[in-house]
Amino acid sequence: MPTQRLRLTVRGRVQGVGFRPFVWRTAQAQGLSGFVHNTGEGVTIELQGSSSQLAAFRHQLQHDLPPLAQIDSLQQSLLDPLPEAGPFEIRDSSGGITHARLPADSATCPACLNELFTRGDRRYRYPFINCTDCGPRYTVTHRLPYDRANTSMLPFLLCPECRSEYQSPHSRRFHAEPTACPNCGPQLQLTDRFGEPLKGDPVHGAWQILQMGRSIAMKGLGGFHLVCDATSAEAVARLRQLKHRPGKPLAVMALNIDSVRAFCEVSPAEAAWLLRPERPIVLLQKKAGADQLLPDIAPGIGCIGVMLPYTPLQWLLFYQALGRPEGHDWRRQPCERIWVMTSANLSGEPIVTSNQEARERLNQVADVFLLHNRSIVTRCDDSVLALQAGQPLFYRRARGFVPDPLPLAADGPDVLALGAYLKNTVSVLRGTQAFVSQHVGDLDHPLSCEALEQTAQHLLDLTGVVPQAIACDLQPDSFSSQLAQQWSQRLGIPLLPVQHYRYRSP
Ligand SMILES: [Zn+2]
Ligand SMILES: [Zn+2]
Structure with a gap:
């Protein structure tokens, strides 16, 4: 032949x-x-x-x-x-970043979970386990090309064993840029609200606090979560009081689909979305008795926002709560532990991402801090969606989906769009692709305005786009429009004001 x-x-x-x-x-x-x-x-x-x-x-x-x-x-x-x-x-990489695409963050894969819960494995109970099939990406990357040196894993020098996996095409960790192990990677720390380290195993310590009806601030992929026992009326009431959030619904995390079925209806399509590697919060219909099981989680409405664990640390919290069971069956069995897992921010502010910021802004809200020393490069809230006729309707498109581009019908110039005043997001157009940023938030707080500027620059860095024009809201006095005017003057490129909504008569 x-x-x-x-x-x-x-x-x-x-x-x-x-x-x-x-x-x-x-x-x-x-x-x-x-x-x-x-x-x-x-x-x-x-x-x-x-x-x-x-x-x-x-x-x-x-x-x-x-x-x-x-x-x-x-x-x-x-x-x-x-x-x-x-x-x-x-062969080694070559070339720039014309069409390269950075992956989104992805939930811990089954192979890594098997290692995480196998006694004797060198990554047994290691909260930063990942491989090329899973783990952090967007939230740890400063810029392309996607190499370890351009991520927040730069300070962690690979140990000989990790290096050998990283270099072997036979390994699931071949060029897994955030790969790590207990010998060479990031470490957990549990501190009190004054920043003093607490002795003992951090996950065990955090679980003890949760058992006492108190709350923890836990560092996640794209920001901190506030966590408490969702089945305890006292714990939820206390968290609501401290967070100044009396009535708004709180998202919860359950171990698996069967655990969710104790309080919500879950269709096959909803189960599939809950289990996807993007691990969004899915809004699900409450079952009778849901408000008794989860008191005051979603008062006065018919649904609850639910997600399944997506980081090794979240898995470890369930594992600890179950008494570190032998084997792997527990991961599939119904579990009564349900956590409130809500974005750690104060009303109107963006989600907290750094350890110092957490201590400064959350010390009245959280009793302890479950921290680690891997930096979050870019904040990214949990995504929220509901299914309508089997199709996802996004309330918030963020972690897990960003920076995957949306396809455009036609090719066009590269444009940076700085978004509206409420529920702001940034977009970068590159050829036939639109890169829509994570949810930035309402621009009525100085920290949200700062986040907008950072998000826009980060998205330009990741796409390699030098914009030929800047689009903004037609309303001239919002922060995003003012920033667009400044950037258009600085870069010497046209400003395109766009009316982004219109009123319809009833
Ligand atoms: Zn993996
Ligand atoms: Zn290592």
Whole structure:
């Protein structure tokens, strides 16, 4: 059979998600030669072999992708075969960031959970376990290219074991930029509200506080959560009083779908959304008795915002509450522990992200602080959605979904849009893609205005876009419009005021 050589240019979510080792393993299994590398376009693959070997590779590329990878476009061209082709290899990255895409944060994968709860595993109970199939991405990355040096994992030097996994295409942690272990990675710390470290195991200590009906401020992926026992009327009332949030609904976290069914209806479609790696908060219909089981969680309304654990630390809190059971069955069994898991902020302010900020702003709200020393680069609230006729209706599109772009119908100039006064988000248009930022919030607080500026700059850094125009709300006196005017003058580019809503007569 004649030898062919093929070049594939793959665009989409193909960097930082285990795509190159997948290509390497697939090409090797088919006996193909050639190479794969990251480029500014995405990933380029060159393959040499028979037409049946190439067809088998293409089939696997379409059907067996790693869980977080996503192909937007695939271009192919035929090349002249090389006279001598060695074994298939992974080559170093090259090029800029023209079309590269940073992945969103993703819930801990089943393989990492198995390690997390296997006694004797070197990452047993390690709260920062991750791999190329899961873990933090957007919230730890300063800029592209997506390399460890450009993330908040920079201060943590890989130990020899982690380095060997990082360098091996056989490993799930090949180029897993945030990979770590207890010997070389971030560490937890439990402190009191004055910042004094508390002795003993931090997760055990946090669980003891929750058992006493008190609340903890817990550092998550895109910001802090305030956590208390959602089944305790006293604990919830106390949290509401301290947070000055008397009536608004609070989101809760349950261990698994069967645990949620104790208080809410869960359709198959809702279960699928709860379990997705993006782990959004899903608004679910209350069952009879929900208000007795979860007193004052969502007073006066028919639904509750529910999510499942998505960080190793959240999993560890359930594991601790259950008495660190043997084996893995407990992860699938109904569990009565339900936590309030609400964004840690004071009314009108953005979610708190740094340890110091947490101590300064939350010391009247939380009894203890479950902290760690991996910085959150960009704040990102939990996403919130409800299903309507099986389709997601987003109330807030943030963690897990940002920075995945939305496709546009037509190509156009690169534009930065700074959003409206209420429920602000930033957008960057790049070709046929719109990168919509996480929810920034209402611009009636100086910290939200600061967050808008940071979010806009971060999104430009991650997309590599130099805007040709700036769009803003037609209303000239909102902070976002004023910032747009300043930036348009500074960059010497046109300002495009847009009326973003209109009144309809009833
Ligand atoms: Zn994983
Ligand atoms: Zn290590």
